[in-house]
Amino acid sequence: MIDFVNVKKAYPNGTFALKGVNLHIDDGEFVFIVGHSGAGKTTLMKLLLREERPTSGKLIVGDYNLTEMSNFKVPYYRRELGVVFQDFRLFPKKTVYENVAFAMEVVGTPKKMIRRRVPAILNTVNLAEKQDSFPQEISGGEQQRVALARALANNPKIIIADEPTGNIDPKMSLEIMNLLIKINKLGKTVIVVTHEKNLVDYYKQRVVHLKDGLITEDKVGGMFQ
Amino acid sequence: MKRYSLFYFIGQAFRGLWRNGVMSFASIAILMSCLVVIGGFTLLVYNIDVNLEDFGLQNEIIVYLNFDLEEEAIVAIGDKLDSLDHVESVTRTTKSQALQQMKQEYEVYADVTEEENPLSDSFTIIYQENEKVPELKYQIQQIEGYRKLSDKADLASTLESFKNGIMLIFIWFLAILVVVSVFIIVNTIKLSVFARRHEISVMRYVGATGWFITLPFVIEGIIIGLVSSITAYFVEWYFYSYIETMATEDMKMITIASFDSIYLYVLIGFIGLGVLTGIIGSSISLGKYLKQ
Numbered sequence: 272m273i274d275f276v277n278v279k280k281a282y283p284n285g286t287f288a289l290k291g292v293n294l295h296i297d298d299g300e301f302v303f304i305v306g307h308s309g310a311g312k313t314t315l316m317k318l319l320l321r322e323e324r325p326t327s328g329k330l331i332v333g334d335y336n337l338t339e340m341s342n343f344k345v346p347y348y349r350r351e352l353g354v355v356f357q358d359f360r361l362f363p364k365k366t367v368y369e370n371v372a373f374a375m376e377v378v379g380t381p382k383k384m385i386r387r388r389v390p391a392i393l394n395t396v397n398l399a400e401k402q403d404s405f406p407q408e409i410s411g412g413e414q415q416r417v418a419l420a421r422a423l424a425n426n427p428k429i430i431i432a433d434e435p436t437g438n439i440d441p442k443m444s445l446e447i448m449n450l451l452i453k454i455n456k457l458g459k460t461v462i463v464v465t466h467e468k469n470l471v472d473y474y475k476q477r478v479v480h481l482k483d484g485l486i487t488e489d490k491v492g493g494m495f496q
Numbered sequence: 497m498k499r500y501s502l503f504y505f506i507g508q509a510f511r512g513l514w515r516n517g518v519m520s521f522a523s524i525a526i527l528m529s530c531l532v533v534i535g536g537f538t539l540l541v542y543n544i545d546v547n548l549e550d551f552g553l554q555n556e557i558i559v560y561l562n563f564d565l566e567e568e569a570i571v572a573i574g575d576k577l578d579s580l581d582h583v584e585s586v587t588r589t590t591k592s593q594a595l596q597q598m599k600q601e602y603e604v605y606a607d608v609t610e611e612e613n614p615l616s617d618s619f620t621i622i623y624q625e626n627e628k629v630p631e632l633k634y635q636i637q638q639i640e641g642y643r644k645l646s647d648k649a650d651l652a653s654t655l656e657s658f659k660n661g662i663m664l665i666f667i668w669f670l671a672i673l674v675v676v677s678v679f680i681i682v683n684t685i686k687l688s689v690f691a692r693r694h695e696i697s698v699m700r701y702v703g704a705t706g707w708f709i710t711l712p713f714v715i716e717g718i719i720i721g722l723v724s725s726i727t728a729y730f731v732e733w734y735f736y737s738y739i740e741t742m743a744t745e746d747m748k749m750i751t752i753a754s755f756d757s758i759y760l761y762v763l764i765g766f767i768g769l770g771v772l773t774g775i776i777g778s779s780i781s782l783g784k785y786l787k788q
Contacts, residue, residue, distance in 0.1 A: 320701065342706075350703035360698050377704040425702060 272298055273319070273429070273460070278328035280314050280484075288314035290484035291328070296462070298428070301455040303471050304464045305495050306481035312464045315481065316433055319462070320354065321345050333428060350378055353422030353459075357434035359414045361406040367393065367417050368402040374424040388424070396420045396450055412443025419450055429460040436467055444470060468495035508712035509719055512688040519684040524724045526680050527773060530673035531728035531766050532735075537666040538765070539736060539758070544659040546753045548652060555584075555626070557633065558646040559619045565641050570617050573641050577619050580635050582628040591615045616643060674773060681720055681777025685713050689781060710782045714775060721774025725766035732762060 273296040280289040289311045296302055306312050317323040318330055321337050330337040335348045361370050368389055375385045393399045396416040406414050415435060422430055432451060436444035448463075448470055455461040465471065471478055471494065478493030479486055513520040559577065561570060570588070578586045589597075594615040598605040608614075623632055629647065636645055689696065699709050736755050743752040755762075 346700075346703045346705045348703075349701060352701075352703075354701045360694060362695065362698075373698070374702040377699050377702060377708060379708075421698075421702070 272296070272331070272333060273462075274329070274331040275315075275318075276329040276331075278318065278325045278330055280311075280318060280323060281326045288484055289318075289325075292481075292484075292486055294479060294486060294489070296460060298460055299455070299458055301452065301461045301474075301476045302463070303474075303476055303478045303493075303495075304462060304481060305466060305471055305478055307466065309483075310481040311484040312481055313433075314484075316431060316464055319431060320352065321348060346378075350425050351428050353419075353425070353427040353430045355415070355418050355422050355430065355432040355435045357437035359406070359411075359418045359438070361414055361417055361421075363406050366403050366405055367398060367409070367420075370406070370417055371420045371424050374421045378425055380425070389420075392420045392423050395423065395453075410443065411439040412446055415439055415443070415447050416450065419447070419454075423454065427459070429462065430454060432461070432463045432465075434465055435463060436465065436470060441469075448474060466495075471495040505711045505715050509715035512692070512712060512716045513719060515691050516684060516687045519687050520720065523677075523680050523684045523720045524727070527677045527720065527724035527770060528728045528731065530677045531725055531770060532731050534666075534670055534673060534769070535728065535732045535762060535766060536735070537662065537669060539732070539753075539762070541659055541662055541666065542758070543751075543753055544655055544662070547751050548655055548659075555623050556648065557621045557623065557629070557636070559621060559636055560643045560645065561617045561619075562641050562643045563616045565617070569641055573639055574619055576639055577621060577636065580632060582624050582632055584622045584624050587620045587622075589618050589620065591617050594618065674769075677773045678777045678780065681717055681774060682781045684720065685717055685778045685781035688713060688716060710778075713782055714778045717774035717776075717778030718771050719774070720777075721770035721772070722767065724774075725763075725770030728770070729763050729766050732766075733759070 273294070275292045275294040278289055278292045279287065281287045292311070292315065304312055304315060314323065318325060318337065319332065321340065325338055328338070332348070333351060335344070335351075337348070340348065362373065365373060371389045371392060372385050375388065380388075390399060390402065393402050396419050398413060398416050398420065401409055401413060406417065409417070415438070419430075419432075419435075422432075430451065435447050435451070439447065444467070451461050451463060452474065475492045477491045478488070478495065480488040480493075559573075561573060565573075574586055574588055577583065591613050592610060594617075595605065595608060595610070595613045598615070599608070621632075621636075623629065633645060633647065636642060696709055733755060740752045740755060743750050
């Protein structure tokens, strides 16, 4: 469960990126966050990733109250999240397998478990046969699937995807979105930040519109305005 | 969950050093130079102390007697010296003993026979208080048979002032050199962090702890400190041994502490200071990463 209660965020230069956001997302929901540049999407994401703290209001994600959480707990909180970026952020010198395993290694997962889990995740994203390839040897869409597999590696409850289709062609975009839907059906909460109208309209999921730091519409089966 | 292998962190640290080869080399060279200079000053001060102790400078007067004195007269002078105020002890050195000592210390005296002995009997007086030296010297000079006296209090005071001056310069040097070393290490580690910024960003998002992210960089700082200190040790050893040999052969008045007797202190001191500088340098560069 994710709860934004009258969340405001002001930056040191005085800009209010969020001006009182109230948003409730239940476990297992699929939500598109849409809006134009400067609407507050990135700030909302940064708050969820606990890169920033709210200036006021309350933000609760599962058992964590992000408004009051100490820095010490941040890594443990982030293990509950899986993050996918527009630019993939894969390591070019690591194979597909190693890129996924890396996420597990850095949180101290035993090697035995890594060896068992990574192939299973790669199978989920249909990349089992590419596990020994390097990122530059596979397509953009496949690279994003690797990033998705890495996001799933630590079995997070929530997947946050920031413009996941921004760097790939429309056909691959559909593939990525289908995978996110599939992951959502496995019980994970999925939040997709995007400004791709066609995708949002096609999938008819819950759509939250942000404009000038405020939620202007929140509708299940909504459309990109 | 398992404890992450230390080899992983050490491996990452070496990769960082390799990736920023030039800066790593510069850090090691600068820190090593700083340690050699600091070590040089420390050893200089230590040797001044050794010499001060060796001379017994501050409470010793040697009284040299006339050459033609009979044994009875010499014994009488010894008794008189013993009875003076503020005298703690009086030890006689016969001219034969003096010659033997000279033969041992200087080769040129090796062939001198007893008949040719140019030295005289002397008494070494250990006194109690420095302030009474002028009075004591006056009393000695009144004794019949006295030829001259050697009192090294002035030399002691000069050496003491020299040592204090060196100490003052040393402290300033130490402060400046440590700051320079920390500064260069901070920049080396920052470059290393910059080179791995994408990796670090992914690590943070997947939930790696602050110490997991920063430990390789701290180890990188420690390796810089360790390599610098061990290199500095060998450089110091080489120069010190050279000076030690030179002093033993050509400057017999000066005592130089043998490197064998101090090598462990030098090594531990260098490693301690080098590693500490490495840790401080890397910690400064990593502050914000520890904060998440």
